[in-house]
Amino acid sequence: MKVSSRLLYALTIVVWVAAAAAATRAQAPPQRATAARAVAPAQPRAATGLPRTADGHPDFSGVWQTLNAAAWDIEAHQADTGTPPGEGVVEGGPLPYRPEALAKRKENFAKRLTGDTDAKCYMPGVPRITYMPYPFRIVQTRDMTSIMYEYIHIVRTIYTNGTKHPEGIDWWMGDSRGHWEGDTLVVDVIDFNDQTTFDKVGNYHSEALHVVERYSFIDKDHLNYEATIEDPKVYTRPWKMSMPIYRRIEKNVRPLEYDCYAFEHLFNLKGTPADPDQ
Numbered sequence: 276m277k278v279s280s281r282l283l284y285a286l287t288i289v290v291w292v293a294a295a296a297a298a299t300r301a302q303a304p305p306q307r308a309t310a311a312r313a314v315a316p317a318q319p320r321a322a323t324g325l326p327r328t329a330d331g332h333p334d335f336s337g338v339w340q341t342l343n344a345a346a347w348d349i350e351a352h353q354a355d356t357g358t359p360p361g362e363g364v365v366e367g368g369p370l371p372y373r374p375e376a377l378a379k380r381k382e383n384f385a386k387r388l389t390g391d392t393d394a395k396c397y398m399p400g401v402p403r404i405t406y407m408p409y410p411f412r413i414v415q416t417r418d419m420t421s422i423m424y425e426y427i428h429i430v431r432t433i434y435t436n437g438t439k440h441p442e443g444i445d446w447w448m449g450d451s452r453g454h455w456e457g458d459t460l461v462v463d464v465i466d467f468n469d470q471t472t473f474d475k476v477g478n479y480h481s482e483a484l485h486v487v488e489r490y491s492f493i494d495k496d497h498l499n500y501e502a503t504i505e506d507p508k509v510y511t512r513p514w515k516m517s518m519p520i521y522r523r524i525e526k527n528v529r530p531l532e533y534d535c536y537a538f539e540h541l542f543n544l545k546g547t548p549a550d551p552d553q
Contacts, residue, residue, distance in 0.1 A: 325458075325492050328415055333458050333492055335420070338523040338530065340410040341500075346393075346403065348476045349516055358475070364406070364516040370478060371511045383477025391475050396535035398429055398447035400471030401464050401486055402502035402516065410523055410530050420453060420460065425530035433462050440465055445482060447471060462488040473504075481508040496522040 326334040344352070344361025350370065351363035372380060383390065392399045399407060409425040418436035423429075433451040440450050440463075450466040464486040472479045489501040498520040505513040 325495055328417075330417055332415075332455055333460070334415055335413045335460070335490060335492075335498065336415050338410050338412050338528050339498065339520045340523055341406040341408075341518055341520050343406060343518055345406040345474060345516070345518065346408055347474060349474045349478055352476075364518045366515045366517060371514055373509060373511055376509045379479060380477055383472060383479055387475055387477055391477070392471055393475060393535075394537065396427060396537045397470065398427070400447055400467065401431075401449050401451070402488060402500075402504075403471065403473055404429060404431070404448065405488075405500060405502070405520070406518060409533060410528070412530050423530060425533045427533060427535045433460075435460075449484070449486065459489050459491040462486075462490070464488065479509065480504070480506045483508045493519065496524065498522075 326336075328334045343364060344359045345364045347358045348361060349364050352358070352361055354360040388394060398404070404424055404426065405411075407424070407426050411422055411424040411426075414421045414423070418434065420433040420435060422431045422433070424431070429448065431448055431451060433453040435453045435455070437454075438452065440452055444450075445466050445468045447468060447470065449464040451462050451464045453460055453462040455461070465484075467480070467482055467484045469480065469482040469484075483506050485505040487503045487505075489499075489503075491499050493499050499517065500520050501515060501517040503513055503515045504510070
């Protein structure tokens with residue numbers, strides 16, 4: 276009887292050890308899975324890291340393009356002949372025109388088919404060049420950021436070396452001087468002429484235009500673009516437009532050749548094709 280008790284006790288110990296070992300083996304995979312889940316978030320964080328230059332600033336280098344209808348009309352609008360619909364890019368409601376400035380806006384709209392810079396192949400100015408429906412390439416160095424636009428081969432230089440705006444001159448694209456505020460490139464643009472507009476429908480400015488642009492990453496393939504507009508001759512207060520800009524990621528993507536031909540060269544006032552040799 277005593278032998279049987281010892282045997283029963285030994286068998287009980289063996290069964291218990293075997294059960295414990297089996298439980299341990301059963302629990303091992305969940306423990307490894309838990310460990311894998313714990314480190315999984317590190318992978319997307321690494322994948323979404325923003326590109327940076329050698330001096331630590333965000334590197335916006337690449338080919339970019341907006342996807343909106345702001346080049347036709349920066350405010351919300353319906354489709355029209357030759358005009359796609361758009362929800363608008365202006366923040367805070369209608370444009371704050373001075374009452375005496377509305378007549379010029381109406382005149383621009385009436386002449387939009389022949390008087391717009393796009394019809395004449397003129398430089399469209401800033402910020403309009405950003406949301407023209409063509410790609411552009413950004414190249415960064417320590418002292419400047421260059422933007423090369425597909426549209427009529429425009430090249431724009433944003434100086435980030437601390438130099439000041441020149442005095443007593445004006446340009447179609449203005450003069451651009453930039454600086455960094457954290458991870459945002461802030462660009463101050465002045466020295467404009469009064470020959471450009473913000474869109475095809477004739478929203479316009481004077482030579483007193485002052486634009487402050489802000490470029491920042493949303494993620495590595497998307498930029499947030501803001502442009503604050505100040506022109507006391509035309510508007511009662513500053514106003515702002517904003518939009519995302521998308522990185523073009525197609526293989527071998529680059530801005531191509533876009534040569535514009537002025538409306539007057541292709542058509543006479545009667546709408547008949549003109550002689551291309553004239």
